[in-house]
Amino acid sequence: MVQIAYLPPLALYVHIPWCVRKCPYCDFNSYRAPGAIDELAYIDALLRDLDQDMPRVWRRRILSIFIGGGTPSLFCPDSIDALLSGVRARLPFDADTEITLEANPGSADVVRFTGFREAGVNRLSIGIQSFDPEKLQVLGRIHGREEALHALDAARRAGFSNVNLDLMFGLPQQTPGQALADVRRAIDLAPEHISLYQLTIEPNTLFSADPPVLPDEDAVWEMQQRLQDLLAQNGYHQYEVSAYAKAGKLCQHNLNYWQFGDYLGIGAGAHAKISDPQGITRLAKLKHPNAYVASAGTPAGIISTQRLSREDVIIEFMMNALRLTEGFPAQLFQERTGLPLAVVMPTLKSAASKGLLSYDGQTIRPTETGKRLLNDLLCLFVPAEDTALARAPVTGVRTVDTASS
Numbered sequence: 001m002v003q004i005a006y007l008p009p010l011a012l013y014v015h016i017p018w019c020v021r022k023c024p025y026c027d028f029n030s031y032r033a034p035g036a037i038d039e040l041a042y043i044d045a046l047l048r049d050l051d052q053d054m055p056r057v058w059r060r061r062i063l064s065i066f067i068g069g070g071t072p073s074l075f076c077p078d079s080i081d082a083l084l085s086g087v088r089a090r091l092p093f094d095a096d097t098e099i100t101l102e103a104n105p106g107s108a109d110v111v112r113f114t115g116f117r118e119a120g121v122n123r124l125s126i127g128i129q130s131f132d133p134e135k136l137q138v139l140g141r142i143h144g145r146e147e148a149l150h151a152l153d154a155a156r157r158a159g160f161s162n163v164n165l166d167l168m169f170g171l172p173q174q175t176p177g178q179a180l181a182d183v184r185r186a187i188d189l190a191p192e193h194i195s196l197y198q199l200t201i202e203p204n205t206l207f208s209a210d211p212p213v214l215p216d217e218d219a220v221w222e223m224q225q226r227l228q229d230l231l232a233q234n235g236y237h238q239y240e241v242s243a244y245a246k247a248g249k250l251c252q253h254n255l256n257y258w259q260f261g262d263y264l265g266i267g268a269g270a271h272a273k274i275s276d277p278q279g280i281t282r283l284a285k286l287k288h289p290n291a292y293v294a295s296a297g298t299p300a301g302i303i304s305t306q307r308l309s310r311e312d313v314i315i316e317f318m319m320n321a322l323r324l325t326e327g328f329p330a331q332l333f334q335e336r337t338g339l340p341l342a343v344v345m346p347t348l349k350s351a352a353s354k355g356l357l358s359y360d361g362q363t364i365r366p367t368e369t370g371k372r373l374l375n376d377l378l379c380l381f382v383p384a385e386d387t388a389l390a391r392a393p394v395t396g397v398r399t400v401d402t403a404s405s
Contacts, residue, residue, distance in 0.1 A: 103127070
């Protein structure tokens with residue numbers, strides 16, 4: 001039986017599902033934007049959705065807010081202001097709470113970014129993906145190299161001092177030299193945080209129907225090693241599989257995911273994880289925007305409610321916490337799952353005997369081999385009859401959107 005003595009930190013994820021165009025590699029719950037989005041109707045739906053979830057989190061403070069998508073920067077600053085004002089009226093959080101908004105270079109300008117800053121957003125996550133014009137075209141991005149460079153300049157001029165750049169490697173026919181050139185260009189721009197994801201082909205995407213030629217496994221591993229070294233040499237500390245930060249600039253929202261914290265999820269297709277003293281509940285919201293707007297705030301807007309089993313809790317904790325490059329304190333397992341460490345000790349010993357994991361009595365962490373073979377490590381915690389992990393490498397997963405995909 002799961003018994004949680006101390007409730008974990010609570011974050012809020014807000015999903016805005018529209019994009020100018022759906023990228024061929026994207027498997028997130030996103031849709032091509034219509035000619036005009038009724039932004040106020042969607043904001044109203046988000047707040048109704050939040051109202052319905054409020055009884056589950058009474059008196060709990062918010063650690064962070066992440067507005068993801070889709071392309072949230074398509075919304076005007078007044079809409080984001082209305083959203084955050086509504087959240088403030090419902091949930092307590094500090095004046096310096098991390099509030100991130102995802103933006104694409106194709107929808108970036110100083111006036112818009114200034115409006116977001118004035119609304120309360122204090123961190124931007126900009127989806128660059130590559131600075132190579134040919135690679136951007138293959139990826140279906142709507143921006144070019146100059147727009148990518150302009151986006152960070154616009155963010156700085158708007159007053160943002162905490163910016164993440166999203167980059168991808170292992171792109172179609174990409175060489176290690178081309179991948180290094182992308183990361184060097186990003187480093188030259190001096191963002192506080194860089195998220196570096198390996199491109200993987202996900203089911204139900206355009207790339208899965210017509211797969212491009214990707215670099216082989218050895219080439220991708222060489223890229224990853226050289227990119228990690230380059231980032232480390234320039235002061236970017238890798239604290240998770242795909243996350244690199246300057247000192248003091250770790251993404252608090254994603255870190256809460258990886259440490260198996262709680263999060264509310266509002267918006268089309270959003271997911272939530274909420275703990276109480278007796279266990280952990282997951283919620284999922286309607287995916288299609290029109291259906292979501294019509295049903296948000298009613299029981300029909302929630303498409304699933306799942307009470308996690310003991311096995312679910314163990315697997316989900318490990319799938320998140322073992323992404324952390326420096327591992328996690330052993331006591332965190334009991335605090336966040338409500339289970340004694342003894343229930344996974346045989347598996348920890350097995351993983352250690354295979355050279356995938358180390359445990360010194362205080363900290364549990366993947367070894368260098370375990371980091372490279374992370375899926376193999378995670379599969380040790382999965383019951384033999386469950387094959388859910390037999391899929392794409394963990395290194396290709398964008399974790400911030402585990403709450404929305």
